[in-house]
Amino acid sequence: MFSKIIVSQHLMLSLLWLAYASAYLLRKPLALVKADLISELHFSTQLLGWLDVALWLPYAGVSLTMGRLADKLGARNVLGFGLFLSAVSTAGIGYSSTFGVMFLLSFGTGAFQALCWPASCTILGSWFKQSEKNYAFGLFGTSCFVGGVLATYLVVYLERMCGWRYIFLPCAVVPAIFGLCIVMFARPPSGYTLTIEGSSTEIAPILAQPSYSSQPRSMTLFQVLRLQLLPEVCASIMFCKCVRYAFMMWLPLFLHDALNYTKFEAGVGSTAYDIGGIFGSLFNGFMVKRFFVGSNLFGACMSNFLMGMFLMVFYVSQGLGWPAHMSLLFMAGLFNSSADLLLTGPVALKLGEKHGASITVCGVVNGMGSIGSVIQGPLIGWIGTTWGWDAVLPVLVAMSLAGGFASLRAYRIQQRKQRAATVQQRTDAMESI
Template sequence: MLFREVTPLRWRQFVTFLLGWISYASTYFLRKPLGVVKTDLEVILKISKTQLGWLDTALLLPYAVMQILLGSIGDKIGARKTLGICLILSGLSMVSFGFWSNFYVFAFLLFINGAAQAQCWPNCVKILGEWFPDRVRNSVFGIFGTCAFGGGIMGTALAVILQTNYGWRNVFALPSSLVVLMGFAVLLQFKQPTELNIEVPGKESSKSVPGSESKLNYFQLMKIPMMMEVALAVFCLKVVRYSMYMWLPMFLYNELKYTKNQAGLFSTTFEIGGVLGSFGIGFVMDRYFSKCPLLGTTLSAFLSGITLVLFNLTSHWGIFFNNFFMLLAGAFNCGPDSILGAAVPSKIGAQDGRNAAAAAVGFVNGFGSLGTVLEGPIIGLVSTMYGWSGMFYLMIGLSLFGSTMVLKAAHTQKSQEKNAIFQEV
């Protein structure tokens, strides 16, 4: 009897989590190949490093801007429809990428891809957050956050396999088709509790009326306490992460003399660390920092900078040391992402009767993604003028600055809690 009573809710939680994980992971099948084929674009098509940096921008600029400007679209027309349609558009935009040889066509296709993917993360988070009680929020989002890094690993591996066996022009068609299929799966099955008339116990932070729309624009979102500090921290961490995503294979190939296959495959060590960090940080937050998870993420962001220092100092010591510090850097950099980019803003957006979870998540991640927009041309310029060491010094500084922003947000949260207690008394 008990089994039959809990099955409907737990089954839908399982289906929602799994489908959300796979669907968001699939978006990296269309992001990671660009980093893998950059060497081919440079050598075969004579595209300069500066232009390669601008291709990063072509993908990441619309991704950032559309998250900020259209972050509330999922709150208004439905997260399932928004996510499914965006996945389909993303897949269709990149299916013909390998057919072309023109820099401006590449930039246009990447622009459409970035704009379509902008609403994927906010709406994944919105639906997932509605299916689980608040007491396990950090753990759930911590595990779910592995989708970004798991997707990155699979996306890189698939791109390397296709590049090695079929050439760079055949790297995009198969991943694009898979993303389109995931879009249709989301439209059919990625449903919210209200669509299925299922009540989720333990949902205290979200008291919004079903069907109500978010009334907050991005200027109002900026004024919410802690929002800008969290957004700035995500900004810094994402610059570092995407610098590693987009340039690490080239660094390993050009500077450390890895083979092309080794450079592509060993670059995933950073993302493997991201999987471990994201998986573990949610449990650490719920167990040791449940009252203020921002303190835990402060420590993680700080350690990400320290491990990058160690990676840079030992980069010529060999593959073992390279991968050991890449693993740690990935864990400490990527671990806080699910907390700062999902759990914290979605909770803020759902408080006090707001139906603005997707808008809040979109704002934080969109603002953070502005850093990834700057990453491309800046890293291309810095690496050209000051070498690869200059790139790492920049990433180290950003990691440490990001940790101070999270610490400031933690201080604000503590102050709010003290004021609330004082008012109750």
């Protein structure tokens, strides 16, 4: 028989998983209707890139600047109402025919869901003790990719059966419902008269008392960026997210235009990357323990390097056909998701907990990563228009390697700090004899 705590932990994990997976119903449609916007509304590739900016620029801006407010409002309210309001904004996109209206609605979608990830991480961290967090975040991280896969299949089906304009409203209903469920049920363990030792119970000051400080610290963006390891972690996640969102927003169009897939084949084939992400999230904790010396930062470093390697192989093997394409995209997605999850989950949360500002620090890391998602839109649009699709993949390979080197620097700093602490402890012990 499972204890009440274990059952409650997994019920909360399931609720958060479903809620965050539903957020991809608000993100995927814009990526999958790009070919329709070109053919029906005569949008250029560069204009489509600026639609990506409309979605991800407010996402990055709110993540970077509103963490202090989110810490005061509480993770439950931030996540629940963020999902609901972003769903409302998304629902109207299908009824618009001008770039300006689509831009504004996409802007609202990005802004309202900007803090959903750090809020989810903060709630989840309060339900699991330190030794269980890689397991919990590994399972939770699959929501990004399972949500992306299921959203892709649904959008492709709706587009085929009803046309692109009738995609957005049905996709908005589910996250709106889950947003309300989060507001009602996503309480900390203390809200259900449970105590979980070793967990981060700092969800919000109005919900629970933090375990790392007497009260949550209010930290500005510049204070957060001065924390040790934060600049390196932020640089690494920025490159990692740029690659991830370039694939999420452009892979269907790339497969359609560059490799001559049909729209249906391109939409379904693009899920190979997301399916790889599912496995990367599931086996993330195992890979860190077994292959990456138990270090989340070293795991992020090697995952970035391996992602770059598989993207390079994909670049030189485009003529090998569908099986090779899907296999290589699967492996690239696996290691991209591993690096992404490690940096925005356990690494960011641990740094935030030490300073009593979980949502703020997680939000800054996620927001800096979102700068990559903002950059990728106009960058990929400009490269594709100027030099063609063959020039896109080498740029993404270079970004993967840059992210790996940034994580490697953070790992080396961490190792030096740990060695210095060990030497100091031995010195103190000898002096006390």
